Amino acid sequence: MKPKLSEAEFEFMVKQSGLPLSPEQKTTLYDAYWMLEAMIERVNTPMPREIEPAHMFTAEVR
Amino acid sequence: MDPVFTIAEAAKLIAAKQLSPVELTKGCIARMKAHDDTLHAFILPTEERALADARAAEARVMAGSAIGPLDGIPIGHKDIYNTAGIRTTGHSRLLEDNVPAQDATTVRKWAEAGTVLMGKLSTHEFAMGGPSFDLPWPPARNPWNPEHFTSGSSSGTGAAVASGMILGGTGSDTGGSIRGPAALCGIAGIKPTYGLVSRAGVLPLSFSMDHAGPMAWTVEDCALLLQAMAGYDAADPASADRPVADFVSDIGKGVKGMRIGVVRHFFETDNPVSPATLVGINHALEVFEHLGAAISEVKLSPMVEYHACGSIILTSEAYAVHEPWLKTRFNDYGELFRDRLALGGFIRATDYVQAMRRRRTLCEELKTAMAGCDILVSASQATEAPKITEVPKWGTMEKPSLTIPFNLTGYPAMSVCTGLGAGGLPVSMQLVARPFAEATLFQVGHAYEMAAGTRKRRPTMALAEAAG
Numbered sequence: 001m002k003p004k005l006s007e008a009e010f011e012f013m014v015k016q017s018g019l020p021l022s023p024e025q026k027t028t029l030y031d032a033y034w035m036l037e038a039m040i041e042r043v044n045t046p047m048p049r050e051i052e053p054a055h056m057f058t059a060e061v062r
Numbered sequence: 063m064d065p066v067f068t069i070a071e072a073a074k075l076i077a078a079k080q081l082s083p084v085e086l087t088k089g090c091i092a093r094m095k096a097h098d099d100t101l102h103a104f105i106l107p108t109e110e111r112a113l114a115d116a117r118a119a120e121a122r123v124m125a126g127s128a129i130g131p132l133d134g135i136p137i138g139h140k141d142i143y144n145t146a147g148i149r150t151t152g153h154s155r156l157l158e159d160n161v162p163a164q165d166a167t168t169v170r171k172w173a174e175a176g177t178v179l180m181g182k183l184s185t186h187e188f189a190m191g192g193p194s195f196d197l198p199w200p201p202a203r204n205p206w207n208p209e210h211f212t213s214g215s216s217s218g219t220g221a222a223v224a225s226g227m228i229l230g231g232t233g234s235d236t237g238g239s240i241r242g243p244a245a246l247c248g249i250a251g252i253k254p255t256y257g258l259v260s261r262a263g264v265l266p267l268s269f270s271m272d273h274a275g276p277m278a279w280t281v282e283d284c285a286l287l288l289q290a291m292a293g294y295d296a297a298d299p300a301s302a303d304r305p306v307a308d309f310v311s312d313i314g315k316g317v318k319g320m321r322i323g324v325v326r327h328f329f330e331t332d333n334p335v336s337p338a339t340l341v342g343i344n345h346a347l348e349v350f351e352h353l354g355a356a357i358s359e360v361k362l363s364p365m366v367e368y369h370a371c372g373s374i375i376l377t378s379e380a381y382a383v384h385e386p387w388l389k390t391r392f393n394d395y396g397e398l399f400r401d402r403l404a405l406g407g408f409i410r411a412t413d414y415v416q417a418m419r420r421r422r423t424l425c426e427e428l429k430t431a432m433a434g435c436d437i438l439v440s441a442s443q444a445t446e447a448p449k450i451t452e453v454p455k456w457g458t459m460e461k462p463s464l465t466i467p468f469n470l471t472g473y474p475a476m477s478v479c480t481g482l483g484a485g486g487l488p489v490s491m492q493l494v495a496r497p498f499a500e501a502t503l504f505q506v507g508h509a510y511e512m513a514a515g516t517r518k519r520r521p522t523m524a525l526a527e528a529a530g
Contacts, residue, residue, distance in 0.1 A: 010408075017407030018389050029404055035459040036377075036405045039370035043417040053418035054425055 003033040064089040066226035066524050068517075069283040073131035076123055083123065083134025087116035087178050090136040094180070094227040097523055100208050102200045103222035105141045106149055107181035112136065115178040122176065131286050133176030138231040140216050141182040142189055142265040143169050143274075152265050153185045155198055155394050156387055166263025167298070168232060168274055168291045175290040180228050183218030189234055189267045190215060190380060191399020193450050203450060204247060205521040206487050210447040213242035219277045220247035226524035230278035230287045234264060236271045237376055237458070238442070238465025241477035241492060244277050245443035248479045248488030248521070250507065251277035252284050253465075255497045256472030257302030259288070260295030268379035269300070271372065271469045280517050281478060281507035285309040288500060307498065312505040318354030320506065322347070323435035325360050329444070332365035333461050336445040339489045342480025343441060346491050349513045350506070360431050360438060362467075368424055369462035372470040374409060374417040381406025398455060425471045432473075432496055437506050440464060442477035442492035446485045464492065474500050478507045479516050 003010070010030050014021055021029065067075070067086070075081035091109055098104050119134030128134075144150050144162035151157045165173065173179070184202040186192025192214045193201035202217035204210040205225035212220045216233030220243030223231055233240035235253035244251025252275050259274045266272060276287035289309050295301045324347060329335045335343075351357050362368075380403055381388070388407070392400055432438065441464050454460065468475035475494045483489045495503045511517050 013408045017404075019404055019407050020389065020392050021404070025401070025404075028401055032401070032405070032456055032459070033408070035456060036408065039373050039459075040409065040413050042367065042370040043374050043413060043420050047416075047419055047423065051419045051422060053415060054422035 001034045003030065003037050005033060005037060064092065066520060067229065068280050069131065069135050069229045069278060069286050070280070072135060072229060073286070076134050077128060079123060083116040083119040083178065084113065086134065087112050087136050090180060090227055093225060093524065096526070097205070097225055098227065101203050101205060101221045101225060103184055103202050103218040103225065103227060104138070104181045105151060105153060105184050105199050105218065108148060108179055112178050112180045119176050119178060129176040132172065132290055134178060135176070135230065136178045136180045136228050137172060138180045138183045138219065138222050138228045139169055140185050140219055140232050140234060142185055142234060143232050144263040145169055145182065148182065150182065152188045153197060153199060154187045154396070156391060158198055162263070164263060167260040167295045169263065171291050183222055183231060185218060186215035187396045187399040188265060188384070189236060189239055191396050191402060192217065193453055194396040194398050197396045201450065204447050204487070205523045206248060206447070209449055210487060211246060211450045211453050213246040213443065213447065215239040216243045216251070216277060220244060220249060223247065223249045223277055223279055224521055224524065226520065230276055230283055233275055233277045235273045235275060235469065236267045237372060237469055238463055240275050240277055241442045241465045241475060244477040245479070245490035246447040246488060249277055249279050250281045250284050250476065250478055251275065252288060252476040252500065252503065253468065253474065254288060254292065254500055255302070255474045257300050258292050258498065258500070260293070260298040260301055262295055262297035266383050268376040270379060271376050273469065281476070281504055281511055282313055284476070285313060285504040304498070307501050309501050309504055312501050313508045315505055316353055317350055317506050317509045320350070320355040320436045321434060322350050322355045322357050323360035323431065323438045324357060325362055325438055325440045327361060328365050328464060329441035333444050333464055335441045336483060336489070338483030339441055339443070339445065342489045343439065343491045346480055346510055346514070347439065349510055353509060353513060358435070360435065362427060362431055363424065365462040365464070365467065368467035368470055371417045371420045371424060372463070372466040373459065374413055375421065375470070377403065377406040378409045378414045381409070401455065402458070421470055428467070428471045428473060436495070436502055438494040440492045440494065442490045446483040446487035446489060468494055473497060474503055476503050476507055478510060480514070481516055482519070
């Protein structure tokens with residue numbers, strides 16, 4: 001699988017991150033990026049606007 | 063042949079003055095010397111400390127002032143648990159010479175319970191990157207077949223317990239790092255409720271997903287170990303300020319009247335398990351039904367939803383922990399850790415927040431599903447252990463994890479061995495309880511172990527005559 005993100009867009013993200021990646025390391029991460037991309041898409045599917053982040057789950061009393 | 067005791071067995075014999083903690087410890091040391099060149103479970107054995115601890119325990123027993131069931135029991139700590147004056151590396155070149163000044167809270171608690179410290183145990187680098195062959199220490203190997211993987215990241219603890227080098231040990235679990243090695247090494251391991259066990263002094267990976275917990279040969283031993291590590295600790299911001307339950311006294315009461323839910327789609331369609339794993343789970347359900355439990359099926363969101371949410375949170379938080387070193391010492395990390403974690407640099411703040419919002423909805427879903435159940439059953443690993451040289455670099459991203467849903471939600475979850483698969487390696491199931499209902503997990507897990515008799519068979523290596 002290939003990422004939807006272009007290599008140029010990926011290169012921009014690498015620069016923004018400040019990670020000192022070699023060309024080989026960039027290729028490795030670009031080739032794997034589609035898996036992260038799918039997860040990011042999944043967590044960004046629309047939710048009702050009132051849902052707040054989970055800071056902690058609610059503990060039940062046994 | 064030197065017998066390998068469980069903690070419960072050893073504790074009874076020690077209390078009756080029929081087993082010497084010093085002799086018990088020497089047996090573990092002999093097994094370590096015979097097999098650790100093959101298994102690499104230890105990063106740093108502490109033989110002198112172990113013998114000193116054992117002699118002190120023996121003196122207490124002989125004086126009639128034994129502390130409790132862990133007095134004189136040989137244990138080890140995953141090498142992300144700080145140990146005062148003893149090197150703690152995270153299995154990483156970056157902490158190769160790190161000697162903490164203080165014990166982790168849990169290390170101190172086990173020492174106060176009289177345990178015998180056998181040493182520091184292998185992990186995947188910083189509890190995430192492994193199995194790696196480019197670190198200062200080799201990865202741990204599986205005692206059932208050293209050509210095979212232990213899973214991780216509490217890999218050394220899994221190998222050392224299964225091979226009888228220690229009777230119990232610490233693990234940490236951010237996405238399955240206690241339950242994975244417990245499953246592949248054929249032992250028991252529990253990730254307790256988030257907040258039950260202090261993480262103070264344990265190297266962090268992901269603040270809201272990290273859990274500390276015990277691993278041992280049996281469920282009962284895990285209960286004894288957890289009893290000595292649980293409890294509020296002001297030094298851990300996530301610590302739950304509530305009384306600690308009695309984890310031991312319900313063991314042996316059986317499962318009659320319990321309501322057991324099966325999340326069948328997790329392990330049949332979302333991440334299909336091997337035939338032997340499926341047989342083991344179905345057999346366990348028959349055992350529970352025979353013992354008087356009511357079985358029903360439970361449906362949750364597809365596991366990939368939990369997996370995506372957990373992975374985004376874990377990777378973002380771990381990246382935040384390691385970012386300064388990733389920017390300045392990237393190539394000092396092993397390849398697996400640095401490549402897996404570098405992806406965290408490409409997650410936006412809004413993605414993390416959306417994952418945290420979705421986390422709340424998944425927590426609510428699980429809470430609703432568990433309203434009608436005392437226990438959920440799923441799988442803890444999909445298959446038997448693969449060869450250690452054939453573990454895919456991106457394996458944790460390619461298929462949804464069977465364990466991460468309960469890191470995401472904070473619910474207590476335990477891996478219990480269900481026998482051996484076609485390759486002669488362990489298979490397992492996962493039991494999940496409501497928050498802070500660890501006692502129920504132990505009650506159910508122990509009932510299964512007793513009925514199924516799965517704890518009778520050890521790896522041949524554990525039973526072999528120690529060399530020399």
